[in-house]
Amino acid sequence: MKIALVGNQNAGKSTIFNIISSSYAQIGNRPGVTINITEGRVKNSPNVCFDLPGIYSLSPLTAEEKTSVDFLKSNDYDLILNIIDSTNLYRSLNLTLQLLSLGKPVAIVLNMADSLKKENISIDIKALEKLIGSDIIFFSSKEKSTTKLINFINKNHSSKKHYFSSAEERFSFIKKIITIVEKRGQKQSISDKIDKVVLNKFLALPIFLLVMLGVYWLSVGYFGMWLSDKLAFLLQCIVAFIETTLKSWNVADFIISLLIDGMLVPINTVICFLPQIGILFLVLSILESVGYLTRAAFIFDRLFSAIGLSGKSIIPFIIGSGCTVPAILSCRSIEEKNEKMITMILSSFVPCSAKLPIIALFVGFFFNGNAFVTLSFYILAIILIIIFALIFSFFNKGNGVAFIYELTSYKMPNLKQTVKEVSNKIGGFFVRVGTTILTVSVIIWFLSNFSLSFVFNCPIEDSILAGLGKLLSPAFSLVIGENSWQATVSAIQGLIAKEQVISSMAVIAKAQGNAIFESSSFSFFNSVSAYSFIIFNLFSPPCINAIACLKKEIGIKRTAIVFLCQLVFAYVFSGFVYQVLSLINTLL
Amino acid sequence: MKNVVSLSTLKKGQKAIINRYTKEDEFVTRLKDLGLVKGITVKIYTISPFGSPICIESPCGKLLLRKQTLKDIYVLVQE
Numbered sequence: 048m049k050i051a052l053v054g055n056q057n058a059g060k061s062t063i064f065n066i067i068s069s070s071y072a073q074i075g076n077r078p079g080v081t082i083n084i085t086e087g088r089v090k091n092s093p094n095v096c097f098d099l100p101g102i103y104s105l106s107p108l109t110a111e112e113k114t115s116v117d118f119l120k121s122n123d124y125d126l127i128l129n130i131i132d133s134t135n136l137y138r139s140l141n142l143t144l145q146l147l148s149l150g151k152p153v154a155i156v157l158n159m160a161d162s163l164k165k166e167n168i169s170i171d172i173k174a175l176e177k178l179i180g181s182d183i184i185f186f187s188s189k190e191k192s193t194t195k196l197i198n199f200i201n202k203n204h205s206s207k208k209h210y211f212s213s214a215e216e217r218f219s220f221i222k223k224i225i226t227i228v229e230k231r232g233q234k235q236s237i238s239d240k241i242d243k244v245v246l247n248k249f250l251a252l253p254i255f256l257l258v259m260l261g262v263y264w265l266s267v268g269y270f271g272m273w274l275s276d277k278l279a280f281l282l283q284c285i286v287a288f289i290e291t292t293l294k295s296w297n298v299a300d301f302i303i304s305l306l307i308d309g310m311l312v313p314i315n316t317v318i319c320f321l322p323q324i325g326i327l328f329l330v331l332s333i334l335e336s337v338g339y340l341t342r343a344a345f346i347f348d349r350l351f352s353a354i355g356l357s358g359k360s361i362i363p364f365i366i367g368s369g370c371t372v373p374a375i376l377s378c379r380s381i382e383e384k385n386e387k388m389i390t391m392i393l394s395s396f397v398p399c400s401a402k403l404p405i406i407a408l409f410v411g412f413f414f415n416g417n418a419f420v421t422l423s424f425y426i427l428a429i430i431l432i433i434i435f436a437l438i439f440s441f442f443n444k445g446n447g448v449a450f451i452y453e454l455t456s457y458k459m460p461n462l463k464q465t466v467k468e469v470s471n472k473i474g475g476f477f478v479r480v481g482t483t484i485l486t487v488s489v490i491i492w493f494l495s496n497f498s499l500s501f502v503f504n505c506p507i508e509d510s511i512l513a514g515l516g517k518l519l520s521p522a523f524s525l526v527i528g529e530n531s532w533q534a535t536v537s538a539i540q541g542l543i544a545k546e547q548v549i550s551s552m553a554v555i556a557k558a559q560g561n562a563i564f565e566s567s568s569f570s571f572f573n574s575v576s577a578y579s580f581i582i583f584n585l586f587s588p589p590c591i592n593a594i595a596c597l598k599k600e601i602g603i604k605r606t607a608i609v610f611l612c613q614l615v616f617a618y619v620f621s622g623f624v625y626q627v628l629s630l631i632n633t634l635l
Numbered sequence: 636m637k638n639v640v641s642l643s644t645l646k647k648g649q650k651a652i653i654n655r656y657t658k659e660d661e662f663v664t665r666l667k668d669l670g671l672v673k674g675i676t677v678k679i680y681t682i683s684p685f686g687s688p689i690c691i692e693s694p695c696g697k698l699l700l701r702k703q704t705l706k707d708i709y710v711l712v713q714e
Contacts, residue, residue, distance in 0.1 A: 104668035108661055138670050138695040214667035215674070225694075242681065251684045345699050349685035352701065358688075450704070451665070454680070454690050454697035 048094045050200065051119065053146060054130035055139055056101030059158040061085075062188045063130055064098040067197055084118060092201045097124070103138075105145045119149060126152050126204055133157040133185070134166050136229055140221045143179065144209050152204040154182045156196070161187040167232030175228045180207025238456035242342075251346050258339065259365055266327035267369020267400065274322035282315045301503050309492030310485060316544065317484050317592060320372060321473070327366065327373045328469045331380075336460040340380055341452055348450065354433055355440020357383070357450055360390040364432070367397035371593040374399075375600060376472070388601050389439045392609050393432050395589040395597075398424060401545035405584050408549055412561050413577040420578075424585060431586065483595035491543055507555060512536055525622040526579050528629065529571040538583060542614075544590045575632055579625035587617035638712045642677070643689070643705035650678045651710035658707050666704070670695030677710065 054060045068087030085098040099118055100111040107113040119127070127146050131139040146153050163170065176183045184199045211217040245254055264270055286307060293303050334340050344358030351360050359381045367374035374394040381387040398406070406421055414420040494512040498505035507513060516536035523535040533555045540547035553559055556566035563569055572580070588594060588610045598606040639654050653675050656663050670693060671677070680692040687702035 103665065106661065106664045106668065108665055135696060141668055141670065214664075215672045218670060218672045218675070222694075246681045246683075246690075248682075248684050341699070345683055345688055345690065347685070348699075348701070349683060349687045352687070450688065450699070450701050451669070452688075452699040454699055 048092075048126060049124040050089065050094055050096040050126045050128050051124045052096055052098050052128050052130060053115065053119065053142070054101060054158075055103055055132060055135075055142060058101065058130045058132045058139065059188065060098055060101065060130045063128075063156065063158065063186070063196075064096065066188065066193050067200060068096055084114065089200060090197055092197075094201060096128070096200075102142065104142055119146070122151075124151065126154060128200060129153050129155045130158050131155060133159050133170060134162050134168060136170070137221060137225055140179075140224065141214070141217055143181075144211065144217050144220070147179070147181070147206055147209040148211075150208060152181075152206045154200065154204045154206075155179070155184070156199075157183060157185045159187060160185040161189050169230045169232075171228045175224065178224050178227065180209075182206075241457055242454075245339075245342060246345070255343055255346055258334070258343075262327070262330050262334070263365065263369060265330055267323050267366065267373065271323035271326050271369075274326075275319045278322060279315070279319045282318060286311050286315060304496060304504070305489070305492065308496070309489045313484055313488035313492075314481065317477075317481065320370070320592070323370060324373050324376070325469065325473055327377070328472050329465070331362070331377055332465050332468055333460045335380060336458060336465065338455050338457045341454060344452065345454070352450070354436035355443065356386055356390060356436055357381070360386070363390050363394040364397055367394040367399060369400050371395045371397070371399050371589045372596050375593060375596045378600070385439075385443050388605070389436065389443070391597060391600055393435055395593055395613070396428050396432050396435070396586060398428055398585055399545065399589070401590065402585055404546065404549050405541075406581055408560070408563070409572075409577040409581050412564050413572070413574040424581065427582070428585065483598065484591060487543065487591050491540075508532075512539075515539070522618075526583050526618065526625055527572070527576040528625060529576065531568070531571060533568040534572075534580065538580070538587070541584050542588055542591065544592070545584065548584055575625060575628045578628060579621045582624050583617050583621035585617075586613065586620060588613040639709050640712060641706050642691070642708040642710045643702045645679050645710070645712070647679050647682050650676060650713040652676050652713060654709045654711050656707055657709065662704070663707065666700075666708075669698065671698075671708070676713070 052060050052064055064085065064087060067089050069090060084100075087096055087098070088094070089096050097118065099115040102112045102115045105116055105119070107116045118124075127149070129143050129146055131143065143153065143155065157170065157172065172183055172185060182199070182202075182204050184196065186196050190196075209220075211220065244250055289311065290303065290307050293306070331340070334343075340359070340362065343361060346358065347361045348358030351358055362380070363374040363378045366377050371394060374397070375391045378387050378391045378394070381390060406424060407416075410416055410420050491512075494515070495507065495510050496505070497503055497511055498509045499511055499514050502509075513532055513536060516532035516539065519539070520530050520532040520535040523538065524530045527534055533552070537548050537551040537555070540551045552563050552569060556563045556568050558566050564572055589597075594606060594610060597609065601609075642651065642653075645651060653671060653673050655673065656666075675693055677691045677693045680690040680697055682689050688699045689702060689705055690697050690699050691705075
């Protein structure tokens with residue numbers, strides 16, 4: 048027998064699938080987690096079950112919903128197992144009645160039965176069975192024994208067919224059912240009371256600001272940075288220890304350099320993200336399961352809808368000012384595919400904290416640290432994000448599903464589930480970033496440590512990297528007005544990590560801070576080229592960590608396109624800015 | 636009919652009964668499938684500080700919908 052698991056989004060299909068079958072489907076706490084149909088064998092039987100993506104009716108709006116509806120209309124199954132959120136019979140029964148028009152037997156699981164008591168609802172299951180004409184069972188994933196559910200599924204089912212000519216007719220029948228079978232007590236109004244404050248016309252924005260400041264401070268801000276610094280120090284000590292040990296064993300310099308500079312040091316820079324990313328995931332996961340993220344989206348949707356996005360984009364943009372990597376990962380809470388991708392791409396335009404040292408150094412020396420000059424970069428970033436979002440939305444017209452969200456009651460986060468989720472995300476992050484970072488780091492190590500005749504440990508001006516810099520520096524002179532391989536190489540290294548730009552300049556100039564601009568390598572910089580150089584670094588592709596994340600989320604092909612487009616854009620735009628500013632400079 | 640207005644014009648806390656939709660498309664079908672059918676009582680639960688989206692409370696729960704969407708829903712104002 049083939050069994051199709053069908054239900055509204057977030058009704059708990061995947062949880063039940065995992066309980067009754069020996070296969071494994073991914074569970075999430077937000078709508079739309081199941082994208083493909085997962086197949087599994089029902090325990091203690093030869094029956095096969097299929098976990099279909101969540102649907103609200105047999106009229107699909109999205110590609111995922113269409114997958115389910117097509118399966119249901121294919122007739123290639125024997126039983127529908129309809130999973131229902133017991134606390135929302137009114138909406139769920141609409142789908143149930145539509146399923147009953149298909150002519151196949153339907154067995155119903157009233158899931159989340161444990162929430163009924165909390166919400167003060169009681170359901171007369173016998174009366175419901177009679178009115179609908181199908182077998183029904185209560186279930187909650189907190190139940191220890193699952194044999195009752197499995198036996199229920201494996202028995203023979205038959206159902207009464209129902210036909211309705213319109214949604215109105217269906218719902219008038221549902222209303223009748225509900226008045227007979229359901230009793231709702233006085234609703235708990237704690238959630239409503241919180242919303243009165245949190246969603247208040249005047250308080251909503253200040254509260255959001257406070258929450259985000261808290262998230263920022265804990266993760267990418269002061270607290271997260273402090274933890275990262277401590278971790279970085281610890282890791283440095285370990286690396287130093289390994290290095291001395293290897294040296295004492297007389298291991299070849301070449302191997303030590305490959306292991307330390309080519310592999311361990313770059314890997315460490317990724318591991319240093321751990322506290323920031325871990326805390327961010329934890330806080331965001333809590334905010335999401337509590338129900339605050341939906342409310343944040345609700346508050347800001349108007350602003351973002353004007354540029355073709357939705358309120359959910361606000362979180363990645365704010366996080367992005369700290370670090371692009373968690374910003375890209377936080378885009379996962381955006382359900383709509385195209386919007387998610389656009390937000391991911393645009394969040395790298397927000398100046399991240401690693402770009403700050405570049406701004407600070409150049410603005411400090413050439414503009415006396417003028418705050419308005421610094422501010423101008425942020426304003427420019429916002430303007431560009433708006434322009435690009437508008438361009439994307441122009442091409443994306445009609446693809447987006449219109450905005451419908453459900454405002455669920457505030458919930459206490461489930462500690463066990465939160466920990467599991469956060470650790471899964473962190474693990475995944477390290478596996479994929481680790482592999483990509485390692486490969487690229489070794490390549491860069493090779494390019495900067497070997498000369499064109501493959502001599503190891505050459506001075507940086509003889510390295511392959513410098514050679515590449517010399518090839519590209521004529522082109523880069525359009526941006527900075529000087530044919531400088533030193534500046535070119537530093538900017539290229541910014542594609543690996545933005546911190547590298549300043550440290551590469553320091554290595555080449557053999558100087559620190561403002562003294563960099565007194566060295567012969569970088570003395571050509573003036574206020575105009577300083578401004579355009581910053582712009583190139585701000586809008587060129589983000590660091591390799593962020594690129595690796597983007598690759599995982601949107602695929603290698605799209606990432607490559609985004610990378611090239613950003614590179615070309617940063618080049619053309621900063622070149623344009625340089626030429627215009629130079630012209631103004633000479634005219635004045 | 637008197638008092639039949641677009642749902643988007645209602646103020647926070649006002650109640651109304653859904654009367655009709657001014658258009659029929661996939662999205663309206665979805666709204667109906669969610670339970671927003673003729674004869675259902677809805678209440679404006681709250682409005683975003685920027686005027687949209689609007690949260691409407693009905694037997695099918697609290698739904699967040701953009702003001703643009705509510706323009707197509709005509710309702711009979713209750714209180």
